[in-house]
Amino acid sequence: MELDRRQFFISLAPALLPAAAPALSIAHYKSSPAAPDGIAEEARRLTRGAIEALGGMGRFVSKGHVVWVKPNIAWDRRPEQAACTNPDVVAALVEMCFQAGARKVAVGDNPCNSPQRTFPRSGIQSAAQKAGAQCYFMDERKFRKVVIKGARVLKEWEIYGDVVEADRVINVGIVKQHSLTGAVLGMKNLMGVAGGARNRFHQDIANTVADLAGFIRPQLVVLDAVRVLASNGPAGGNLADVKRRDTVVAGVDQVAVDAFGATLLGLRPQDIGYVVEGHARGLGNMDYAALRPARVEV
Amino acid sequence: MRGPMVYLCFAAALWAQQAPIPAEVKTRLGALLPKGGNAVRFYSSDLYRYMDGGADIYLKYGLVAMAHREYKRAGVDMTADVFDMGSPLQAFGIYSAERSPEYHFIDIGAEGYSSETTLNFLQGRYYVRLSAFGDGAAPALDKCARAISGKIGGDRSLPAVPDTLPREGKP
Numbered sequence: 001m002e003l004d005r006r007q008f009f010i011s012l013a014p015a016l017l018p019a020a021a022p023a024l025s026i027a028h029y030k031s032s033p034a035a036p037d038g039i040a041e042e043a044r045r046l047t048r049g050a051i052e053a054l055g056g057m058g059r060f061v062s063k064g065h066v067v068w069v070k071p072n073i074a075w076d077r078r079p080e081q082a083a084c085t086n087p088d089v090v091a092a093l094v095e096m097c098f099q100a101g102a103r104k105v106a107v108g109d110n111p112c113n114s115p116q117r118t119f120p121r122s123g124i125q126s127a128a129q130k131a132g133a134q135c136y137f138m139d140e141r142k143f144r145k146v147v148i149k150g151a152r153v154l155k156e157w158e159i160y161g162d163v164v165e166a167d168r169v170i171n172v173g174i175v176k177q178h179s180l181t182g183a184v185l186g187m188k189n190l191m192g193v194a195g196g197a198r199n200r201f202h203q204d205i206a207n208t209v210a211d212l213a214g215f216i217r218p219q220l221v222v223l224d225a226v227r228v229l230a231s232n233g234p235a236g237g238n239l240a241d242v243k244r245r246d247t248v249v250a251g252v253d254q255v256a257v258d259a260f261g262a263t264l265l266g267l268r269p270q271d272i273g274y275v276v277e278g279h280a281r282g283l284g285n286m287d288y289a290a291l292r293p294a295r296v297e298v
Numbered sequence: 299m300r301g302p303m304v305y306l307c308f309a310a311a312l313w314a315q316q317a318p319i320p321a322e323v324k325t326r327l328g329a330l331l332p333k334g335g336n337a338v339r340f341y342s343s344d345l346y347r348y349m350d351g352g353a354d355i356y357l358k359y360g361l362v363a364m365a366h367r368e369y370k371r372a373g374v375d376m377t378a379d380v381f382d383m384g385s386p387l388q389a390f391g392i393y394s395a396e397r398s399p400e401y402h403f404i405d406i407g408a409e410g411y412s413s414e415t416t417l418n419f420l421q422g423r424y425y426v427r428l429s430a431f432g433d434g435a436a437p438a439l440d441k442c443a444r445a446i447s448g449k450i451g452g453d454r455s456l457p458a459v460p461d462t463l464p465r466e467g468k469p
Contacts, residue, residue, distance in 0.1 A: 074350065076377060078415070078431065112350040117368070117375075121431065180354040191350075199346030202354060232396050235352050237416040237429055240400040 024251035024293035025053035043088035046248035053294040060220045063101030068166035073109040076117040082227040082242045085174045087123035089224045094131035105133040109192040143195035151211040158195035171218040175225040176233035185258035186221045187213040206273030221257045223249040255284025327365045335369030359392040374432040381425040386457045393420040408456045421450045
């Protein structure tokens with residue numbers, strides 16, 4: 001992707017922000033409610049807390065913007081199974097985008113299971129629509145081939161056109177164990193904006209994910225760790241594999257967000273190939289502690 | 299204990315993936331699924347289309363083919379996945395890679411476990427994964443699992459190979 005003037009300045013934005021604005025925030029809930037209503041409230045308050053600690057959604061979204069929110073809606077699983085992003089985290093982000101002046105917020109994913117099942121079952125479709133977002137199944141005709149400059153694997157690939165054209169992209173994944181990569185975090189969640197024969201991605205997953213992350217470069221990355229899928233990911237299903245972390249992470253540095261996310265599964269950042277590759281390519285800093293994350297207790 | 303098991307399973311898996319898939323394997327696999335809804339089959343070449351990154355470990359354990367069907371019965375959304383792993387040892391390999399001592403084990407097939415919305419079990423060369431949503435999901439899972447188990451038939455014992463390994467570290 002060639003950077004035009006607008007994209008060039010967007011990419012510079014984090015560096016031009018006031019020194020006081022943190023690049024990473026970690027919001028942790030003081031309690032761990034068990035009732036569904038309590039967990040929903042927790043997810044929304046954590047999300048707001050994490051974004052406010054970064055300086056508020058106004059740092060990322062301005063009046064008239066079209067925003068693409070990319071949750072993980074990959075699997076036919078309910079929220080408590082922790083295979084898809086928590087719907088209340090997504091809804092809170094949508095609400096904040098509109099409050100910051102967004103003209104349109106779209107929520108979408110190119111899932112592994114059929115979207116007719118994953119969108120409603122995950123709870124994301126209804127939560128996003130209730131918050132005012134458009135949440136449609138992806139249209140095959142909207143994928144378009146793009147050239148990814150500097151890519152090691154995906155030199156040319158089909159990416160969803162609406163994502164490429166959006167003024168802002170917010171990547172909001174969930175923390176999950178993954179049999180191939182060790183973990184699904186934020187950067188790997190971006191595979192859901194790609195079309196084509198995605199099985200090819202797995203031949204060199206670390207470089208492929210880094211290629212995608214380098215192309216999409218979301219302005220804001222959020223990681224849902226209210227519940228995490230600690231084993232048998234990425235699809236899971238058994239509630240015994242789900243652990244509470246009662247945490248939402250947010251940041252402008254997608255490598256740092258993922259590096260911290262890995263620790264929530266008991267892994268080290270250097271255990272995740274695409275985190276290491278992203279760091280090596282200068283997409284971000286896997287030494288997340290060096291960014292002095294803002295930590296908030298909600 | 300896990301190391302030698304993994305090598306044994308992988309060696310068998312590599313050998314199995316070289317051979318073409320006989321038509322009777324495909325027919326038998328499809329016949330194991332409950333009736334209703336559209337059945338889809340996937341093979342080692344395209345399992346990623348169904349499971350994305352989750353496919354990799356199934357390929358390592360030698361998946362031959364899998365059949366998938368979604369259907370709705372009495373208000374319960376059911377998904378049935380039956381994996382033909384090529385041999386009981388390979389089926390045991392993938393099954394044991396996904397089980398956890400914390401699970402609720404039940405008497406089905408050679409071994410199985412269930413939760414409120416899932417039921418997985420192993421029998422012969424097949425690994426069966428079921429999921430269900432809606433009121434009455436648990437009894438629907440149990441009924442479906444027993445029907446599939448009956449169709450698979452044959453020996454319901456676990457492969458003997460793990461018994462030859464040292465007791466240390468056994469779950």
